[in-house]
Amino acid sequence: MEQIKELTQEKLTEITKNGRTVLEFSADWCPDCRFLDPFMPAIEQDFADSKFYQIDRDGSIDLAKELDIMGIPSFVVYQDGAEIGRLVNKDRKTKDEVEDFLRSLD
Numbered sequence: 001m002e003q004i005k006e007l008t009q010e011k012l013t014e015i016t017k018n019g020r021t022v023l024e025f026s027a028d029w030c031p032d033c034r035f036l037d038p039f040m041p042a043i044e045q046d047f048a049d050s051k052f053y054q055i056d057r058d059g060s061i062d063l064a065k066e067l068d069i070m071g072i073p074s075f076v077v078y079q080d081g082a083e084i085g086r087l088v089n090k091d092r093k094t095k096d097e098v099e100d101f102l103r104s105l106d
Contacts, residue, residue: 001040001052007060016078020050022102025057025064025074025088032092033073039095047102050077077105 001024004011015021024040026033044052057064057072067076071090075098076083087093087101 001044001054003054003056005056005059007055007063009063009066012063013081015051015053017081019080020047021078022047022050022052023076023078024052024054025060025069025072025076026054027057027072030072032090035092036073036095036098039098043095043098043102046099050102075101077102079105 004015007023016023024036026036040052040054044050055064057069064070069076069088071088073093074088075086075093076088077085085101085105087098
């Protein structure tokens with residue numbers, strides 16, 4: 001998973017314009033975000049048709065505010081440039097919750 005320290009609107013448009021893109025908004029200091037780290041490679045493998053990016057919420061705070069990403073970890077999914085789903089809240093998420101969310105978008 002590529003990590004993006006500072007996501008701009010231009011970069012967002014570029015990385016989401018083709019295919020399915022999953023953005024995980026996270027932060028180094030966030031224990032609930034770190035809880036997901038061991039599961040993310042398996043989630044990426046289970047959804048190999050998607051591109052995954054981990055976005056540093058603190059480094060991308062302006063865009064995160066525009067996208068209403070207040071709680072982390074949070075996921076926003078795009079298909080060919082259009083947002084198609086979001087799992088945005090401050091709650092800890094399990095591997096099953098993330099995979100169920102991603103499956104619900106098909």
